[in-house]
Amino acid sequence: MRQGEVAPKGSWIGNPTGGVSAPEAVILPDPARRFLRTAARLEALSAGHPMAEWLGFMALLARAQHGAATALGPVAGPAPEAVRQAVEARMPPLAADGHRRDPAWRLTLRFLLDGFDASAVPAPVRDVIANLRDRDAAALEALADDFLTGGVAPADVGAALYVAAALQVYFSRLAADLPVEALRLLPERGLCPCCGSTPVAGIVTASGATPGARYLHCSLCATAWNHARAVCITCGQSRSLAQRGIDGDSGAVKAETCDECHSYAKMLYQAQDTQVDAVADDLASLGLDVLVAEAGWLRHAPNPLLLVG
Incomplete structure (x- = not known):
């Protein structure tokens, strides 16, 4: 190493007509491209990699995330006034540990689980997916809360991987619809x-x-x-x-x-x-x-x- x-050292970059160009402060995600780009990169990096099989599995997960991000219906985000109030208070408008989640995130989780070919994943993964399918809404919401607050129990780490992937899709879709001109750095x-x-x-x-x-x-x-x-x-x-x-x-x-x-x-x-x-x-x-x-x-x-x- x-x-x-x-x-x-960072520096401002001049432009051909004179003056200085300032970087954009915030760039919102594009859910239609974000997960597909990750999947393609994982597939490229896996070639000849010591962890090729695992990276390939993560690429499958990213492609399932892409499918969910592009196939599911719109998700209701915070009202403009709520965004304004959060920004004025120097708080994130989609605070992960306080945002009231729309139940639609569970549809995203279901889509992800349905996107895996059972014959293409190891038996332990199939068991985790089956366990998640058997959980009711309250149990899934509790697991999501545990993930977002950093309190996942050791017995739930396998299931929490898919909850994390679903929440990434859900929050990316919400963030994409925020008014970027109203946002400020924290x-x-x-x-x-x-x-x-x-x-x-x-x-x-x-x-x-x-x-x-x-x-x-x-x-x-x-x-x-x-x-x-x-x-x-x-x-x-x-x-x-x-x-x-x-x-x-x-x-x-x-x-x-x-x-x-x-x-x-x-x-x-x-x-x-x-x-x-x-x-x-x-x-x-x-x-x-x-x-x-x-x-x-x-x-x-x-x-x-x-x-x-």
């Missing part, structure tokens, strides 16, 4: 301005109006929001950041470590690979997590599909 690399910049969840990874852009800008990608609703580079997303310090990677790889995925709070977060670089995807590349780079953890840093926040899987 490469160590001691200085975190790259005081705690490392949290999603739409649902208040932690990011799964950051992506440093290589194209568009502001190449070099860093966007954090929400682990729940897939919203992306601009965050200053060379600043720890956990504690806000910049004195002791470093970029750490695995020798000999493409350099597209790195761990940004902070010696102030002893945390790290995954950062993806489009300049090294234009196809990077926050969820897929995070799942495919678990070897980097192991190396960084062994060196003494704790991850800023887990990927929900790893937390319960």
Whole structure:
């Protein structure tokens, strides 16, 4: 693992007609493309990968998420006045731990479970799916609450994987319909301005109006929001950041470590690979997590599909 690399400094990008281009503060998800892109990236990354079978399974799950996101009917989101009040209070309008969920999210879960070919998954997975099908609405809502508050019981971790995937679809669809012009970044910049969840990874852009800008990608609703580079997303310090990677790889995925709070977060670089995807590349780079953890840093926040899987 490469160590001691200085975190790259962010800077504003000039445009051809003069002046400075500011990055968009918030980019809402596109549910019609978000999960399909992750599935395709997982399939590409699985070729020759030591965890090819598992990545292939996660690609199947992402394709089922895509099917749910594009096939199900609309979901009622918060009223414009409720969004305005939340933003004025510097709160996320879809706060994951306080949002009153529409029962439609359970239809998403059912769609995901129906999307798996029983003959294509191992017997333990079939057992988990059968168990979920047998749970009533109250039990499913309780499991969703446990997932969103970080209190999943060990016996439920398998079932919670599918609940997490369904909630990702549900919250992505809600976030996509928010009025982006009304949203504001939260005081705690490392949290999603739409649902208040932690990011799964950051992506440093290589194209568009502001190449070099860093966007954090929400682990729940897939919203992306601009965050200053060379600043720890956990504690806000910049004195002791470093970029750490695995020798000999493409350099597209790195761990940004902070010696102030002893945390790290995954950062993806489009300049090294234009196809990077926050969820897929995070799942495919678990070897980097192991190396960084062994060196003494704790991850800023887990990927929900790893937390319960």
